Amino acid sequence: MKLVLMQPYFFPYIGYFTLIKHSDVFVVFDTAQYIRRGWVHRNRIIGSSGEPVYVNASILKAPQSTPIHQIELNSTSKWKQEFYKKMEVYKTVAPHYPEVYQLMEDCLNRPVSSLSDLNVYALKEISNYLGISQNITRLSELEVEFKDVQEPDDWGLEVSQYYGVDTYINAPGGQEFYNKEKYKKKGIEMFFYKTKLTPYDQKLSGFQPGLSIIDVMMFNTKQEIHQMIDDFEVL
Structure with a gap:
């Protein structure tokens, strides 16, 4: 049985959906501290x-130590209009x-007040659109207290x-934070899945890899996207 623990990214790149599709349990790490310059509130698409x-997504100011699931969205529609533009x-x-x-x-018009609610809803809706069977749950909703967390990779171990x-599987960017031997001693194998970011026709002279799943869906059929996933x- 394979488990993934990942923060709720904002319309993430295709590798995120590799993890969703190829796991049995996908736990959204929404109790982690919100990072202002991370991928939880933003992503990239092709520009003009x-x-x-x-x-x-526009969010309200919050203390630096605020967990992701407590980050509130800006209630004005201006940021959504900029998104559509x-x-x-x-x-x-x-x-x-x-x-x-x-x-x-459909995703942005969902009546939610928190960034985490929006991101999790979008992950589920995109998965449904692509026909990906998913078992997404949120760490903040688990009725358990994790007491033995001392290092960054302890969260994944505790949830596993x-x-x-x-x-336990994760994206390749997490390699520097995880100790495989620590997991192995607990009977848990650890692997990192590196999606190859297959080039596709973006109607440009070159190819911009690693953009939001939005860009991938714009130019590819669902079958082609599954092949990429x-x-x-x-690793």
Whole structure:
């Protein structure tokens, strides 16, 4: 049984969905401290000049130590209008613009007040759109107190033991934070899944890899996206 523990990223890149598809339990690490310059409130799509630009959710100011699930969204619609405006770059070039634009509207119009609620809802809706079977739950909703967390990789170990899994997987960026031997001593194998970011036609002279799943969905069929999601190496 495979488990993933990841922070709730804002319309994340395709590798995030590799982890969702290829895990049995996907736990959203929404009790982690919110990082202002991370991927929880923003991501990148293609801009009008062909270079990546950020799309982001507007949030209310909060103390530095605030956990992700307590970060509140700005209730004004201005940031949503800016989001939609930036997506218009796809209107005349992306074959799947109508359905993906509608999906984005459905996600952003969901009546939620927290950033975490928005991100988790979007993850589930995109997974449903792509036909990915998912078992997404939130750490903040688990009725358990983790007392033995002293190092960054202890969270994954504690959650793995809570669910009784034998395999823990993560994105390659987490390699520097995890001690495989620590997990192995507890009977848990650890692997990192590196999605290969297969190039696709973005109607540009070059290819911009690692953009939001929004960009991937704009230019590719669901079947093609599944092929990309499944094209990964195990580290």
